[in-house]
Amino acid sequence: MRHFAAPGRVNLIGEHTDYSGGLVLPLAIDRGIRLRVEPSDRITLTSEQFDGGVDVAADGSGDAPEGWGRYVAALAQELGDLGRPPAGMAGSLTSDLPAGAGLSSSAALEMAVGTALAALADFPLEPLALAAAGQRAERRAVGVPVGIMDQAASVLGVAGHAILLDCASLAHRAVPLPPDLAVAVLHSGVSRELEGSGYGRRRAELEQGLAALGGRSPREVDPDEAVAAARAAGVGDVAVRRVRHVVTENRRVEATVAALEAGDRPALRRLLEEGHASLRDDYEVSVPELDLLVGLALEHGAVAARMTGGGFGGAIVALVDAEGAEQVVTATAAAYAARTGTDPLTLLTTAVDGAGEREEP
Ligand code: ADP
Ligand code: MG
Numbered sequence: 001m002r003h004f005a006a007p008g009r010v011n012l013i014g015e016h017t018d019y020s021g022g023l024v025l026p027l028a029i030d031r032g033i034r035l036r037v038e039p040s041d042r043i044t045l046t047s048e049q050f051d052g053g054v055d056v057a058a059d060g061s062g063d064a065p066e067g068w069g070r071y072v073a074a075l076a077q078e079l080g081d082l083g084r085p086p087a088g089m090a091g092s093l094t095s096d097l098p099a100g101a102g103l104s105s106s107a108a109l110e111m112a113v114g115t116a117l118a119a120l121a122d123f124p125l126e127p128l129a130l131a132a133a134g135q136r137a138e139r140r141a142v143g144v145p146v147g148i149m150d151q152a153a154s155v156l157g158v159a160g161h162a163i164l165l166d167c168a169s170l171a172h173r174a175v176p177l178p179p180d181l182a183v184a185v186l187h188s189g190v191s192r193e194l195e196g197s198g199y200g201r202r203r204a205e206l207e208q209g210l211a212a213l214g215g216r217s218p219r220e221v222d223p224d225e226a227v228a229a230a231r232a233a234g235v236g237d238v239a240v241r242r243v244r245h246v247v248t249e250n251r252r253v254e255a256t257v258a259a260l261e262a263g264d265r266p267a268l269r270r271l272l273e274e275g276h277a278s279l280r281d282d283y284e285v286s287v288p289e290l291d292l293l294v295g296l297a298l299e300h301g302a303v304a305a306r307m308t309g310g311g312f313g314g315a316i317v318a319l320v321d322a323e324g325a326e327q328v329v330t331a332t333a334a335a336y337a338a339r340t341g342t343d344p345l346t347l348l349t350t351a352v353d354g355a356g357e358r359e360e361p
Pocket of ligand 1: 068094095
């Protein structure tokens with residue numbers, strides 16, 4: 001038996017910047033998906049958390065599976081397109097990463113399976129090539145045109161570090177997290193069902209605004225210049241605000257990296273607060289529950305907090321003093337429950353290494 005694992009991720013800052021070639025700053029978290037397999041003629045897998053399974057040929061062909069098996073078959077096909085010899089595997093998956101909570105369980109599934117498929121076929125694959133195959137597989141499997149951030153975070157993760165990723169060049173580097181800070185995730189309990197339509201609309205509005213920059217990247221212009229150019233081009237107020245979010249958010253990612261490296265807590269607090277306000281007011285993807293949760297986290301002692309993920313529900317991320325972190329999370333969750341009647345799913349996490357083969361657990 002061989003063992004493979006891939007972590008989920010949370011994005012510290014850099015939201016809705018990936019699809020315009022911007023900066024993101026995710027970290028791989030200490031929750032993920034593990035895979036226990038042995039070589040086989042076909043790909044046959046079961047999951048402890050999900051019904052159904054996969055039974056396809058070693059190149060991913062055959063009756064298209066339903067449910068989560070679609071990700072597995074699609075990934076095997078994508079790797080086949082890259083030249084992976086069709087070596088199969090049989091085994092099972094287990095997970096301590098909540099699915100559908102915005103922590104990228106789908107990417108963790110793809111990266112665990114992809115790492116295993118590459119290893120069992122002795123097929124060397126660069127981490128980012130695997131991430132890109134996962135991104136294409138997700139589109140092939142469920143038709144969602146995701147960015148590359150989730151898969152990249154799951155393969156590039158470095159213990160104790162966040163990953164600064166340039167979504168245009170795919171250049172990346174590990175940014176050390178201050179050892180005296182812990183990372184907390186609190187889920188609002190609001191599901192992201194509306195995300196499908198909202199996400200597409202935001203992308204279209206942003207495109208409209210970016211067109212006014214005359215081919216310049218939103219990273220090459222300063223915020224005032226971007227707003228002036230968009231107004232001069234006559235695009236509507238909504239598109240102007242979408243552009244302003246992206247231009248300012250890229251700058252906040254760079255400033256957050258500097259603040260982490262300097263251990264500057266007031267700067268971290270301000271940057272995450274500004275990031276949240278920009279997502280709420282300019283990009284309009286927050287919901288009252290996320291605003292409330294961020295406010296409560298700060299009130300109960302978090303160093304910094306903002307919504308994380310695409311929005312329309314989902315979770316917040318908070319930086320908390322490692323000492324007494326549990327107390328901050330518990331108090332925030334209790335206050336949120338008292339106000340909304342919803343007990344938020346909470347996670348106190350550390351940054352871990354990315355996907356790979358593991359010793360027997
Ligand atoms: P997220 O990636 O934010 O967790 P998604 O809706 O993108 O949410 O992905 C969730 C899907 O990933 C699940 O519906 C399932 O198909 C698959 N998945 C997640 N965890 C597992 C698991 N432990 N076993 C099998 N499939 C899983
Ligand atoms: Mg997903």
